[in-house]
Amino acid sequence: MKNIFPASIVLVLSFVAFWGCNNPAKPAEDAAAAVAVSAKYICPMNCEKGKTYDQPGTCPVCNMNLEPVKAEETGNTAEYFTDFVATPQQLEAGKPALLSFTPRIKGNESAAVPLDLVHEKKMHLILVSDDLSWFDHIHPEYQANGAYEIKVLGKGENFTNGRGHSETRFDAGGKYWAFADFKPSGGLNQVNKIELNVAGTPAKASVSDQPKMATTVDGYAIKFDTHGGTIASGSPAHLHIDITEKGQRLTPDKIENYLGAKAHVILVEATTKEFVHVHPEFVGDELEMNTTFAKPGTYRGWLQFQTKGKVHTADFALKVDMGKDGHEGHGHDDHSGH
Structure with a gap:
């Protein structure tokens, strides 16, 4: 009887040691899981002035992929x-x-x-x-x-x-x-x-307040197509961009990356100088631009893309109507809400 109690202790300790070896603590995994649960996502260009999302996706303004945001960035006042x-x-x-x-x-x-x-x-x-x-x-x-x-x-x-x-x-x-x-x-x-x-002497005014959905630059013809729809403030806008040379559409392999993207679009509203920076992307062989305009007005735009080491800048203009019930989206001016 004297040896039963010590033997029981040894058995219990052996079981604990065996369980610990086969179920090691996973602090790194636990930390990663905690981060995944609490992760927030934000537009890398901060188009919506600090607005974050619980899930990955794309920015409704510039169409860039949302990125995980660091706590110190959102907490930076x-x-x-x-x-x-x-x-x-x-x-x-x-x-x-x-x-x-x-x-x-x-x-x-x-x-x-x-x-x-x-x-x-x-x-x-x-x-x-x-x-x-x-x-x-x-x-x-x-x-x-x-x-x-x-x-x-x-x-x-x-x-x-x-x-x-x-x-x-x-x-x-x-x-x-x-x-x-x-x-x-x-x-x-x-x-x-x-x-x-x-x-000095100002340049002669030559800008129209009318939409300009087709233009040419350096031998390329560019057309912007809304697919028959209208563009209104506060609602997602989708435009197809067609770039052709001698009647042939430029495919993704013909357009080189310029500053980390296939194309850049800068838009500035004529009166308020509302600023929008968008990155069109290829969907298959189609160059598509998606954005949401915060305010109505006439936006002068510049599409930039690169071929054979040369950057081309094509100007155009869009008319953005007032959204339903006079709705305007989140402010994009100064991009704090490219």
């Missing part, structure tokens, strides 16, 4: 802005200058604001004239002081590597708008709208 400086202070048509764009935090202006790469660049800059007759999509270069700079060429100066890099030129005077598009590390994507005034 910092207010970002772009500190703009022009040298000389008064820009003049046809004269050289330097444009400096520095991301800053309101209330903590001296803090450095590192940026993440988005579509292969840390900052995208969209420049348009006030009447939307002129457009440029360029990429400021980072400087040691935290600024991102663009060189403005004077009349007669040649672009170092062609258009679309870190240089621009103002051939006419007037009001211009700059949309600085960037994502602070640990924060959500931002788009800051900045007014520029250029001295």
Whole structure:
């Protein structure tokens, strides 16, 4: 009888050890499961101003795939802005200058604001004239002081590597708008709208307020088709984009990736300067564009795609009607809600 109790303890301990070896703790799996349960998804361009989703999908505004959002990003309450400086202070048509764009935090202006790469660049800059007759999509270069700079060429100066890099030129005077598009590390994507005034003779107004659903550029014919439907604010809009060369449709293998996508579309509303950046995608051999316009109006657009190493920019215009019952969607201006 004296050996029964110790033997029982040994048996119990042996069973516990056996069970533990065959059922090891899985902290990594448990943590992953917890993350999966609590994961939120957001548009990488923050089109809906911080709105998150419980499931993966696509952004209803720019059609990009939703991405898992980090808790520190949604919890980041910092207010970002772009500190703009022009040298000389008064820009003049046809004269050289330097444009400096520095991301800053309101209330903590001296803090450095590192940026993440988005579509292969840390900052995208969209420049348009006030009447939307002129457009440029360029990429400021980072400087040691935290600024991102663009060189403005004077009349007669040649672009170092062609258009679309870190240089621009103002051939006419007037009001211009700059949309600085960037994502602070640990924060959500931002788009800051900045007014520029250029001295000199303005260009002759040549923009119509009518829709323009067909255009040509560099030997390519582009048509936008709504499939017979209308486009209204607050409702999903679907457009088919047909790009042809000498009557032959361009298939996906003929269009090269440009800044991480097969195509980019920038749209700016004529009056409010509402800004929309969309990425059309191929469905089979069909190039499709899906978005939701927050506000009605006439939107001037620019489709950019690349073939044989050259970027082509085709202009068009869309009329967006007021949604049912005067409905407008989530604001997309400055993209905080490309």
